[in-house]
Amino acid sequence: xxxxxxxxxxxQVEDKWYAYWLDxxxxxxxxxxxxxYTIVIPPPNVTGILHMGHVLNNTLNDxxxxxxxxxxxxxxxxxxxxxxxxxTESKVVAKxxxxxxxxxxxxxxxxxxHAWEWKEEHGGIILQQLRKLGCSCDWDRTRFTMEPALSxxxxxxxxxxxNKGWIYKGxxxxxxxxxxxxxxxxxxxxxxxTKSHFYHLRYFISDGNGNPTDKFLIIATTRPETxxxxxxxxxxxxxxxxxxxxxxxxxxxxxxxxxxxxxDDYVEMDxxxxxxxxxPAHDVHDYEIGLRHNLPVLEIIDDHGKLNExxxxxxxxxxxxxxxxxxxxxxxxGNLVKVEDYTSPVGYSERTDAVIExxxxxxxxxxxxxxxxxALETVESGRTKFTPEKYVNTYRHWMENARDWCISRQLWWxxxxxxxxxxxGSYVVEATPEAALKAAQAKNPALTMADLKQDEDVLDTWFSxxxxxxxxxxxxxxxxxxxxxxxxxxxxYPTNDLVTGPDIIFFWVARMIMAGEEFMGRxxxxxxxxxxxxxxxxxxxxxxxxxxSPNPLDLIEKYGxxxxxxxxxxxxxxxxxxxxxEAQIQQGAAFCNKIWNSYRLVKGxxxxxxxxxxxxxxxxxxxxxxxxxxxxxxxxxxxxKFRISDALMTIYKLFWDDYCSWYLEAIKxxxxxxxxxxxxxxxxxxxxxxxxxxxxxxxxxxEELWQDIAERKEGETIMYAPTPxxxxxxxxxxxxxxxxxxxxxxxxxxxxxxxxxxxxxMKLHIKGAGFPQEVIPVVEKLANAEVxxxxxxxxxxxxxxxxxxxxxxxxEGLINVEEExxxxxxxxxxxxxxxxxxxxxxxxxxxxxxxxAAVVEVERKKEADSLSKIESLKAKIEALKNN
RNA sequence: GGGCGGUUAGCUCAGCUGGUUCAGAGCACCUGCCUUACAAGCAGGGGGUCACUGGUUCGAAUCCAGUACCGCCCACCA
Numbered sequence: 001x002x003x004x005x006x007x008x009x010x011x012q013v014e015d016k017w018y019a020y021w022l023d024x025x026x027x028x029x030x031x032x033x034x035x036x037y038t039i040v041i042p043p044p045n046v047t048g049i050l051h052m053g054h055v056l057n058n059t060l061n062d063x064x065x066x067x068x069x070x071x072x073x074x075x076x077x078x079x080x081x082x083x084x085x086x087x088t089e090s091k092v093v094a095k096x097x098x099x100x101x102x103x104x105x106x107x108x109x110x111x112x113x114h115a116w117e118w119k120e121e122h123g124g125i126i127l128q129q130l131r132k133l134g135c136s137c138d139w140d141r142t143r144f145t146m147e148p149a150l151s152x153x154x155x156x157x158x159x160x161x162x163n164k165g166w167i168y169k170g171x172x173x174x175x176x177x178x179x180x181x182x183x184x185x186x187x188x189x190x191x192x193x194t195k196s197h198f199y200h201l202r203y204f205i206s207d208g209n210g211n212p213t214d215k216f217l218i219i220a221t222t223r224p225e226t227x228x229x230x231x232x233x234x235x236x237x238x239x240x241x242x243x244x245x246x247x248x249x250x251x252x253x254x255x256x257x258x259x260x261x262x263x264d265d266y267v268e269m270d271x272x273x274x275x276x277x278x279x280p281a282h283d284v285h286d287y288e289i290g291l292r293h294n295l296p297v298l299e300i301i302d303d304h305g306k307l308n309e310x311x312x313x314x315x316x317x318x319x320x321x322x323x324x325x326x327x328x329x330x331x332x333x334g335n336l337v338k339v340e341d342y343t344s345p346v347g348y349s350e351r352t353d354a355v356i357e358x359x360x361x362x363x364x365x366x367x368x369x370x371x372x373x374x375a376l377e378t379v380e381s382g383r384t385k386f387t388p389e390k391y392v393n394t395y396r397h398w399m400e401n402a403r404d405w406c407i408s409r410q411l412w413w414x415x416x417x418x419x420x421x422x423x424x425g426s427y428v429v430e431a432t433p434e435a436a437l438k439a440a441q442a443k444n445p446a447l448t449m450a451d452l453k454q455d456e457d458v459l460d461t462w463f464s465x466x467x468x469x470x471x472x473x474x475x476x477x478x479x480x481x482x483x484x485x486x487x488x489x490x491x492x493y494p495t496n497d498l499v500t501g502p503d504i505i506f507f508w509v510a511r512m513i514m515a516g517e518e519f520m521g522r523x524x525x526x527x528x529x530x531x532x533x534x535x536x537x538x539x540x541x542x543x544x545x546x547x548x549s550p551n552p553l554d555l556i557e558k559y560g561x562x563x564x565x566x567x568x569x570x571x572x573x574x575x576x577x578x579x580x581x582e583a584q585i586q587q588g589a590a591f592c593n594k595i596w597n598s599y600r601l602v603k604g605x606x607x608x609x610x611x612x613x614x615x616x617x618x619x620x621x622x623x624x625x626x627x628x629x630x631x632x633x634x635x636x637x638x639x640x641k642f643r644i645s646d647a648l649m650t651i652y653k654l655f656w657d658d659y660c661s662w663y664l665e666a667i668k669x670x671x672x673x674x675x676x677x678x679x680x681x682x683x684x685x686x687x688x689x690x691x692x693x694x695x696x697x698x699x700x701x702x703e704e705l706w707q708d709i710a711e712r713k714e715g716e717t718i719m720y721a722p723t724p725x726x727x728x729x730x731x732x733x734x735x736x737x738x739x740x741x742x743x744x745x746x747x748x749x750x751x752x753x754x755x756x757x758x759x760x761x762m763k764l765h766i767k768g769a770g771f772p773q774e775v776i777p778v779v780e781k782l783a784n785a786e787v788x789x790x791x792x793x794x795x796x797x798x799x800x801x802x803x804x805x806x807x808x809x810x811x812e813g814l815i816n817v818e819e820e821x822x823x824x825x826x827x828x829x830x831x832x833x834x835x836x837x838x839x840x841x842x843x844x845x846x847x848x849x850x851x852x853a854a855v856v857e858v859e860r861k862k863e864a865d866s867l868s869k870i871e872s873l874k875a876k877i878e879a880l881k882n883n
Numbered sequence: 884g885g886g887c888g889g890u891u892a893g894c895u896c897a898g899c900u901g902g903u904u905c906a907g908a909g910c911a912c913c914u915g916c917c918u919u920a921c922a923a924g925c926a927g928g929g930g931g932u933c934a935c936u937g938g939u940u941c942g943a944a945u946c947c948a949g950u951a952c953c954g955c956c957c958a959c960c961a
Contacts, residue, residue, distance in 0.1 A: 006921075191959070198961090221961060234961095268960060276961050283961075345959065393887050394956060401957085502955080537894090570909070571895055575888095577954090579895065587910070590923040601920035646897070649909065664920085671919055745927090752927040758918060834904075846941035847902095855902045855942095862904065 004603065008596035010560025014700045018131060026719050027136045029076035031491035037068035037075045038495040040469050041137065042508070043145060045084035047091055047122055050129035052534040052542055052580055053501070055552045056572060059565045059697070060499045060531065060644060062135045066696035067639065068496070069136070070723040076492055077136060078472045080143035081124055085414035085461045086185065092118050092413070108412050115413050132553060134561045134699045136719070141472065145464045146415070149475035154415040154464045155431050156479025157515075158407075162429040166367040172406055173284045176359035177349040178305035183410045184349055189356050191345040198342035199224045199327060200273065202335045203233060203250040206258050212251055217242070217261075218337055220272035222344060223282070224330060225322040227252055228311045230259055231286075231295035232278040237263035239274050253335035254326070255312050262293050284358050297360065305357055319357070364408040364417060364457070371514040372402035378513050384523045387642040388575035391502055391530055398506050405511075407460045414458030421453045466511035469495050469524035478519050485520075495525045502530040502575065529642050532577035539579060555585055562698035563588035566648060569697060573645050591652065592701050595694075598660050599705050601668075602683055608674035615777035617679045620666035623737040624686055626729035627658050633726040635693065651693050659690060662741065666778055684709055689724040739802060740775035740782075746800040747783035750809045753798075758784060763810035765790045765797070767872075770805045785809075799824075799876060804868045806876075821880045828873045835866040 021027060029036075039061055044054060061077065069075035092115045093103050103111050123144075130137065143150060161167045174183035200220050204212035219233060230252050235242040245261045252259060266289055267276045280290030281299040290297060300311035305319045313329075314322045330336040347356035376399040378384050379392055386392050408417060420436040421427045422443065430436040433449065440447045464471075467478040474489035485493070494516065500509060509528055516524030535541055542549035555564050567588030572578045613621075631654045638647035667683060669675045688709055695702040695718050706718035747764055756762070762785040769789065776787045793799075796815050797808040841847050842859055 004920090007923080008921095219961080223961085266960085271960055278961090285961075344961090347959095388888095390888055397886055397957080505956090573896065576896075581894090581910095583910075584895095586923075590921095593921065593923050597921035597924085599920085604920075641899090643897090646908095649897095652909085660921090661925085668920095748926060749928090752915070755915070758916085758926075838904090841942080844941055848941085850941050851902065858903055865904090 004596070004600045006597075006600070008560075008593045008701065010562060010592065010700065011557070013704045014132075014134070014556075014561055017700055017703045018134065020703075021136070021717065021719065022139075024715055024717070025140075026717055027077070027138050028140050029074055029138050031487055032074055034072065034074040036492050037065070037071075037073035038078070038492040039065055039076075039497055039499075040078045040472055040495055041080060042498070042500045042504075043080045043082035043143075043465060043468060044126045045087050046081040046119055046124060046126075046144065047084065047088050048081075048126050050126050050133075050552050051549055052552060052568075053531075054126070054130075055133060055564060056531055056534055056568050056578060057499055057501070058130055058133060058135050059568055060529065061497075062133070062565075062699075063569070063644060063696040064497055064499070065136055066699060066719065067723070069719060070692065070695065070721060072722060075136075076138055076141070078141045078143065079127060079130070079135075079137035079139060080141075080468075080472060081127065081145070082461060082465055083119075083144065083146035083414060085409060085411050085458060086188070088115065088119070089411050089413040103412075111412055129553060132556050132561060134565065136699070143472045145461070145468070150464065150467070150471050151415050152431075153467055153471045153475040153478040154459060155418050157467065157519075158415075158418055158459065158463075158479075159429055159431050160479040160481075161366055166370075167407075167429075168365055168367070169362055170365050170404075171360050172363045172365070173287050173358045174361050174363065174406075175347065175349075176303070176357045176361075177352055177354050178303065178357050179352040179354040180349065181303055183359070183361065184356070185409075188350040189347040190350050191347055193343050194346040195341065195343050196222050196346070198222060198272070198340040199330075200337040200339070201227070201253060201277075201330060202337050203253060203275075203277075205245075206249040206251050208249065210251070210256065210258050212256075217245060217250065217275050218273045219275040219277045220340075221277055222342060223279075223323070224326050225307070225314070225319055226279045226282045226300065227277060227326075228255055228257075228307075228313065229279045229281050229298045229300040230257075230277045231280050231290055231298065232259050232262045232293065234262050234264050234267050234276045234278050234289060235274060236265060236267040236269045239267075239269045241274060253330055253333060262289075262295075264289050264292065281360055282358055287358075287360065299360065301357060301359075303359075305354075363406045364419075364455075365404040366407050366463075368402040368404050371518060372399045372510075374517045375399060375510055375513040378517060378523045384513060384525060385527050387527060387529045390575065391505060391528075394502075395505060395510065399510065405460075407463045408455075408457040409460055410456075411458050414461065415464060417455040417457050417459060419455040421455070422447065423451050427455075462507050462511055465508055466515040467519075469493065469512055469516060470519055478515065481519050481521070493520060494523055497527045497529060498525045499529045499531060501533065503533070505530070527642070530575050532572065532575060534578045534580050537579055537581045539577075542580070550580075550582070555582075559585050559589040560592060560700065562701050563592050566591060566652075566694075566697050569645055569648055570652065571645060574642055591656070592698070594656055594660065595691075595698075595701060595705070598655075598664060599687060599709070601664060602680070602687060603708075605669060605680060606674040607677050607680050609677050611674055611676035613676045613678045616781040617667040617676070619737070619775055619778050620663050621679060621682045623733055624658065624663045625682075625727070626731075626733045627654070627663075627737075628686060628689060628724070629726040629729045630734060631658075632693070632724055636726070648694075648697055651690075655690050655694065659686065662782075665782055688721075692718060692721050692724050695719070695721075736772040736775050737778070739772060739805075740778045742802040743771070743779045743807060744783040746802060746807055747779075747785050747809055749800065750798050750811075754811070754814070760784070761786060763788070763795075763797075765793055765795075765808045765810060767791070767793065767806040767808070771802070793879070801869060801872070804865050804872075806872050817880055821877060824873055824877050824880065828870065828877065831866055831870050831873060835863065835870065838862045838866060 042057065065075045065077045095118065096103060096114060175189050177184050198220050200218050201224065202216045202218055205215040207213050233250055235245060248261050249258045250261060266285065278286045278289050278295060280287045280295055280297045282301060298310055300307055301319055302308045307314050307317050307322050309315050314325055317325065327336065349356055376396060379386065379395055418431055419427045419429050422440050428436050428439040430439050436452055437449055440452055470477050470493065473492055474486040477483050477485055477489055512524045516522065533541060536548040540546060540548060564585055567585035571584055631650060635647045635650050638650060667679050691702040691706050703718050747762055764783060764785040764787045766787060766789050780787050793808045795810045796812050797810040798815060799806060799808045838859055842863060848856055
């Protein structure tokens with residue numbers, strides 16, 4: 001590298017080094033004798049594009065992986081994408097729709113052909129974008145959850161759990177979208193408060209023969225069109241008002257079907273009338289009550305949201321039209337008591353905005369009981385640690401109440417459920433059609449392939465991603481606990497850290513733990529680091545519709561990936577949401593520039609071999625060596641606790657404040673003068689250590705400069721330079737330098753107050769022998785002052801204290817005695833108050849007797865220091881008065 | 884409604900098992916400087932009854948209880 005530009009320009013640097021890293025396969029990992037450090041990427045949706053959440057997450061991953069690599073571990077970061085069945089399928093559906101093609105019309109096979117085409121064309125863009133961010137993924141290991149081997153793994157696990165008896169077919173209420181004609185997941189249902197009515201209906205008591213008596217009860221409902229599906233009326237068993245109903249039967253209005261009155265705690269006595277109509281087919285809770293009381297299920301609404309013939313009346317009418325009509329009919333029949341306005345939350349489909357209809361349907365379930373129990377133990381025992389810890393509570397609560405997992409989805413894009421139906425309605429579950437045929441023929445030898453019909457549904461995407469930490473290494477293993485892990489799996493599993501958002505703690509994290517325990521017999525990762533959500537400045541979630549989400553690639557282009565990375569991370573502590581502000585990235589860019597220029601300065605110094613190291617430089621080198629070691633220890637501590645932003649801030653301050661503002665200023669040769677070889681060498685060593693420390697978060701600029709500070713051979717990289725280690729140091733060195741810094745600050749304060757230019761040499765008098773003599777050269781250089789140690793101040797000047805040491809900047813004839821007196825008086829008052837406080841404590845016998853000796857000792861020291869300060873202040877005031 | 888977590892400077896957050904002058908950091912702000920690496924900079928400075936109330940203790944930002952507000956997860960009352 002020749003002359004360095006005055007400003008750092010990321011664009012020229014980043015692509016160059018990324019290509020270099022790729023060329024040399026620096027990201028690639030193979031099992032070897034070193035300790036592995038493994039991360040599997042939280043696979044982004046294959047059709048996704050990079051957003052700020054990905055930036056945060058993947059930068060964290062990359063920091064961890066690069067740090068581990070420099071720590072000498074065999075670091076492996078496995079990238080890949082998730083087939084994301086719902087998201088991808090709806091994108092393909094939308095694309096086809098735009099072409100005038102209906103999914104149903106072209107059929108499954110043709111649809112999947114389109115979907116794969118789409119995936120090949122648009123899929124994996126996000127992985128390209130991650131390269132721009134600098135992510136050091138082992139691209140040779142890139143995986144896709146729906147690639148053949150991984151799909152096989154999914155099917156095998158299904159068969160495995162089925163054979164174990166944990167997978168069963170059951171009926172469940174799903175969120176049915178009558179417009180899209182599909183079930184949608186709970187996440188795709190938006191609850192909106194909707195104005196409707198509360199209809200109070202009169203149900204007459206039956207005489208036992210299906211005829212009404214003159215007695216009746218009143219129920220309140222928002223859905224009168226479903227009364228034909230009623231299976232019971234339910235009251236709370238403690239409700240005295242309804243004791244008389246016990247054992248009675250009532251008649252459904254209009255159709256006069258007889259239904260029983262039952263009792264269940266679910267009914268709230270003080271809500272509505274205390275009588276609830278139970279409609280198992282069209283309400284989730286009612287369905288559960290129905291299960292408890294063995295009630296029949298009668299479905300009267302079809303897939304299109306219209307009443308069917310089972311309704312007996314209003315057949316073929318849309319549910320909302322039917323509602324209006326039936327109200328009228330009820331009114332005419334004398335069953336309508338009153339109508340109240342009512343606002344209640346109603347579920348709408350995210351995609352079509354249709355009102356969701358709860359619908360019963362046959363689904364496949366995986367029993368959770370044992371899996372959840374084991375997975376809870378994994379976390380409670382600490383084998384997998386959560387950061388921040390608070391999420392253990394959330395996790396526990398969910399695991400203790402885990403409901404069976406509905407694993408079927410009414411979609412085509414995904415792994416198709418390997419259940420094959422026989423003509424007699426029974427089914428077999430096998431990994432392949434061939435095996436299924438064999439199994440079917442065992443039941444009925446006459447069957448042929450053509451007689452078998454595979455289940456139409458595919459598996460929940462999470463049913464494939466929960467295998468991710470295993471299947472990316474050895475797709476044979478899931479579904480086969482006895483299979484001997486291949487070399488990769490044996491080496492890389494369990495992975496070390498997982499970085500992800502808390503929103504998928506159950507969907508993904510918990511289930512990976514389950515799968516890991518089930519198939520590997522141990523946890524899939526040692527640590528889970530939960531990030532927060534990236535929000536905009538005013539706290540809104542970033543979303544496309546709000547348009548408040550910047551495009552990370554634009555930011556990278558504008559500021560550089562390093563700036564984006566450190567900008568995001570400096571202010572993001574684990575578990576807390578991040579309020580994104582472009583100013584953070586600007587701060588990152590400023591830091592890049594600072595690093596760049598600090599090197600520009602050092603690089604520009606000519607070395608004169610005959611030059612001897614000056615006192616100030618010698619001290620500064622000694623001090624910074626200590627400071628560096630001290631800080632490295634602090635940084636390591638932060639990392640070990642996953643306080644990433646603290647670790648980075650610590651390095652940031654070390655670089656900017658300690659190295660640039662103090663150290664470089666202390667060793668800086670006079671303008672145009674050469675530097676001695678010893679100092680230059682030390683400085684470059686320090687600089688290299690700093691580059692290495694910050695490299696995990698700022699990979700590009702550090703590589704650029706690292707390559708320049710010394711002769712490097714082709715194939716050398718900072719990526720594999722070992723993390724600087726803390727060396728032993730004397731704390732006295734730090735302590736003495738700190739005193740020097742305070743003295744310098746004191747002088748600078750006086751300059752600032754009096755508007756004295758930095759160029760002007762000042763005279764600083766230090767009273768007594770308390771100040772470490774050896775650091776005086778540093779003070780002289782940085783304060784641009786001549787320092788003298790005196791017994792008493794003999795000239796006029798402005799005083800200040802460094803701890804208990806009195807100092808004075810000589811200002812003959814330039815000081816305002818009044819002002820100085822005033823200042824000293826105030827300081828005295830403050831000091832006396834402080835002393836009083838300390839003495840009150842010390843005179844408290846209970847404190848002296850109960851507090852640890854060390855604490856009492858500290859108080860005594862405070863007392864002594866304060867006394868000494870008061871004494872000098874008094875003397876100073878005297879002197880000023882006499883002046 | 885149930886569970887969990889939070890409330891410290893204008894903003895974002897540290898502050899571990901109560902005691903080190905403990906009230907901190909970064910950013911923002913104010914003042915003065917284009918000082919020959921960097922104005923994406925340098926130097927200096929102001930700013931908080933640690934949400935509120937009570938308790939425990941010699942001593943509380945820190946422990947306990949209650950109150951208020953905020954956030955997240957679950958259920959989302961026919």
